[in-house]
Amino acid sequence: MIDANTISQVDVTGNTGKVSGVVLGVARTRPHSKDPAIVTPTENPAKPDRRVFYGWFIVGAAGLVVFSSGPGQSYVFSIFIDSIIEDTGLSRPGISGLYMASTGMSAILVAIVSRLADLYGPRTMLVAVGLGFGAACFGMATATNIVLFYIAFASLRALGQGSLNINSILLVNQWFVSRRGKAIAMMGLGAVMSSAIFPPFARYLIVNFGWREAYGVIGVVAIALIIPVTLLVVRNRPEDLGLHPDGSSEPPVSETRQAASGLVRNRGVFNSMDFWLLALSLGTPGLVSTALVFHQTSIFEEKGLSATLAAGVFVIFSGSSAVSSLLAGFVVDRIGPKYLYAFSMVSLLAALVLVVAADSVFMAVVYVLVMGVAGGAHHIVQGVIWAHYYGRHGLGRVQGSAMTINFCASAIGPLPLAIFHDLTGTYTLGVLVMMALPVLSLLALVKARPGSGSPVVQPVGELPRVP
Secondary structure, eight states, X not given: OOOTTOOEEEOTTSOEEEOSSOOOSEEEEOTTOSSEEEOOOOSSOOOOOOSOOTHHHHHHHHHHHHHHTGGGSHHHHHHHHHHHHHHHOOOHHHHXXXXXXXXXXXXXXXXXXXXXXXXXXXXXXHHHHHHHHHHHHHHHHHOOSHHHHHHHHHHHHIIIIIIHHHHHHHHHHHHOSTTHHHHHHHHXXXXXXXXXXXXXXXXXXXXXXXXXXXXXXXXXXXXXXXXXHHHHXXXXXXXXXXXXXXXXXXXXXXXXXXXXXXXXXXXXXXXXXXXXXXXXXXXXXXXXXXXXXXXXXXXXXXXXXXXXXXXXXXXXXXXXXXXXXXHHHHHHHHHOHXXXXXXXXXXXXXXXXXXXHOOSHHHHHHHHHHHHHHHHHHHHHHHHHHXXXXXXXXXXXXHHHHHHHHHHHHHHTHHHHHHHHHHHSSSHHHHHHHXXXXXXXXXXXXXXXXXXXXXXXXXXXXXXOOO
16 A cells, blocks of 8 residues: 555556655556556645756757767768769769668668667767767768778768767657657757758868868767767756656646557557558658758759859758747647648748749748748657657657658658659759658648547656666
């Protein structure tokens, strides 16, 4: 029998342990039992903590990690493409194929890393991935043949594009529930700043020192930023410090019934058509935006615009994306992620129309502004939607699987545009074909009904504690 003055939490094996604070509602259902374990509230509820919630320091650390992932992102690699082709003799379709294969590796690795994050915590994984990411940058700088170049590039994409980002997202989702959208938006400023700073910085290094030296320099920058902040600031979850998500005096009560029943621990999620409709539709922005960003310099030159402009407009894109992301972060906590995703798809469709018409500096600016709006909104959706429907516990498996699909879509994106360009001599036809994807994604979004269920208390998963 549980004493009324003792707060106990029942773990997935049915064991109890004392924790501080107030726990109300339904905890995790015991295995092989239909009756949930009830947790008794304390007679002396804790008062709200008026100090700055440590979760916001976590958001800052996660944002810095996301910023540092820039060398593995499409917006940076697009600056290197022409120099790599000139130096190595690879063809543009060959580079696109290599990019596709490397992004495919990222898709596989992110599924593995996200599951390891469930076991060992995002902190441990960020240290390991950060060291590997820096080594991949040095590999790009020193590769002497096509095999070594492929290994370095594949590692760079796999670790930078996927593993650093998924661990940052999982980390923030552990620390926030009711303010999750705002927190993801603040973290996303790291990506915005990265897309604004790294492309012109990389261009400067390439012009003055060479593309290999450029990768060496940004590799040093990445390691110097990721490792110290992870070791000094990051903690896996608020419960490690005796806190609750959002800085509340009580555990969150806004998770779905699937989270409480432990559905994310079994294959039920992946047998659901709703999961696949949502996951596949969420792959559209990655496919389209990666294709456009990857070929942006070539698309602009085809329109009579300069490569310098193609690199420079990333600053405009970043500003637009930042504003969109911040607004979306506040909006999504009120309206939910599905409506916000519909808005991002309409914006993406408009961007595809605009890139076809972008034959002047003005139209190019309008195009990147709209792309930024779509990208900012989608960034928030991708960050919150899986935790919104499936809860915090075991989130790595669900969100990692969804991101694997997204990365596969990103891997495919550049190749069709390259093929259409080689066949027709222009990117226009490929862009016109891509316009069907946002429309199909909207239809899938209407059909999908993920995570239906009544709100219950979210149980705390078991993650390694750190001092």
